[in-house]
Amino acid sequence: MKRVSLTQYLVEEQRLNNSIPAELRLLIEVVARACKTISHAVGKGALGEVLGTAGSENVQGEVQKKLDILSNEILLEANEWGGHLAAMASEEMESIHPIPNRYPMGEYMLLFDPLDGSSNIDVNVSIGTIFSVLKAPDGMGTPTEQDFLQPGSKQVAAGYAVYGPQTVLVLTTGNGVNCFTLDREMGSWVLTQRGMQIPADTKEFAINASNSRHWYPPVTRYVDEMLAGETGPRAKNFNMRWIASMVADVHRILNRGGIFMYPADQREPDKAGKLRLMYEANPMSFLVEQAGGAATNGKQRMLDIQPTGLHQRVAVFLGSKNEVERVTSYHQE
Numbered sequence: 001m002k003r004v005s006l007t008q009y010l011v012e013e014q015r016l017n018n019s020i021p022a023e024l025r026l027l028i029e030v031v032a033r034a035c036k037t038i039s040h041a042v043g044k045g046a047l048g049e050v051l052g053t054a055g056s057e058n059v060q061g062e063v064q065k066k067l068d069i070l071s072n073e074i075l076l077e078a079n080e081w082g083g084h085l086a087a088m089a090s091e092e093m094e095s096i097h098p099i100p101n102r103y104p105m106g107e108y109m110l111l112f113d114p115l116d117g118s119s120n121i122d123v124n125v126s127i128g129t130i131f132s133v134l135k136a137p138d139g140m141g142t143p144t145e146q147d148f149l150q151p152g153s154k155q156v157a158a159g160y161a162v163y164g165p166q167t168v169l170v171l172t173t174g175n176g177v178n179c180f181t182l183d184r185e186m187g188s189w190v191l192t193q194r195g196m197q198i199p200a201d202t203k204e205f206a207i208n209a210s211n212s213r214h215w216y217p218p219v220t221r222y223v224d225e226m227l228a229g230e231t232g233p234r235a236k237n238f239n240m241r242w243i244a245s246m247v248a249d250v251h252r253i254l255n256r257g258g259i260f261m262y263p264a265d266q267r268e269p270d271k272a273g274k275l276r277l278m279y280e281a282n283p284m285s286f287l288v289e290q291a292g293g294a295a296t297n298g299k300q301r302m303l304d305i306q307p308t309g310l311h312q313r314v315a316v317f318l319g320s321k322n323e324v325e326r327v328t329s330y331h332q333e
């Protein structure tokens with residue numbers, strides 16, 4: 001089999017479809033290189049003395065793991081100097097990170113969750129990096145948080161890496177979704193799946209069922225109907241999976257279909273959900289739509305939401321189209 005590297009894919013994609021300008025290609029390659037470094041650190045585990053908590057909290061009041069902080073630093077350092085970015089933002093930093101004055105400023109803005117699935121870091125279960133790329137607004141001066149607050153439909157690229165049994169990078173630039181596998185011996189990303197597609201129907205769902213007593217009625221109805229199986233209103237049996245790493249759950253769905261849900265619930269009515277819009281839900285929704293799936297917050301298309309804050313939370317329903325449409329319609333009834 002002829003191997004196509006990430007670089008070759010990006011160059012050819014630009015030639016054929018004119019969809020990846022050189023600056024964007026550099027950006028994607030730098031992010032991919034940083035993911036390689038993170039993968040290496042994750043893979044060392046206890047031997048690299050990177051496990052455990054760092055003794056600090058992030059802006060959402062969550063305890064930071066050593067690997068959360070390390071991954072954040074790896075991404076910041078890798079992306080500062082290239083001249084392709086105007087600013088960065090991360091789950092692990094309260095405010096945005098403008099490119100230091102000593103480097104040229106580019107026209108893109110990068111958002112990331114450096115290491116998603118924090119609860120799985122110390123137990124050797126798949127975790128990953130999620131990223132989203134926006135263009136700086138026309139005429140932008142010194143970048144501010146406001147410049148980042150663009151709906152997900154404005155993303156020019158998005159992707160994630162999964163650090164699991166294999167390290168993979170899944171990427172879209174708005175022309176389908178492709179998967180690259182890290183060749184650990186060669187240190188290169190090799191194209192291993194072209195045009196990933198999510199089947200419209202599925203028999204698999206993912207939700208943290210321990211929260212079921214707090215769910216709102218549309219979610220309870222939807223899940224109950226699936227649990228009722230063959231003799232229930234859906235007249236088929238469903239299987240359940242919950243990895244507690246969004247990257248790993250979404251990767252399964254991109255490969256074989258399914259629906260992923262992290263709804264808002266009645267515990268904290270003012271909280272729109274657990275996951276973050278700008279660097280978790282939006283990039284994943286872009287990928288899922290590009291693979292023929294759908295993504296909503298239960299009420300509207302995820303990518304149409306006008307963000308109001310860098311770290312805002314959102315309810316998430318994404319994956320196989322017919323299932324996402326069904327649970328969304330239950331919210332409208």
Ligand code: AHM
Binds near residue numbers: 115
């Ligand atoms: P994190 O960004 O702090 O790691 O949290 C996000 C993760 C997702 O990867 C996952 O889907 C979810 O939190 C799991 O939450 P829970 O522990 O409530 O099941």
Ligand code: MG
Binds near residue numbers: 116117280
């Ligand atoms: Mg996360």
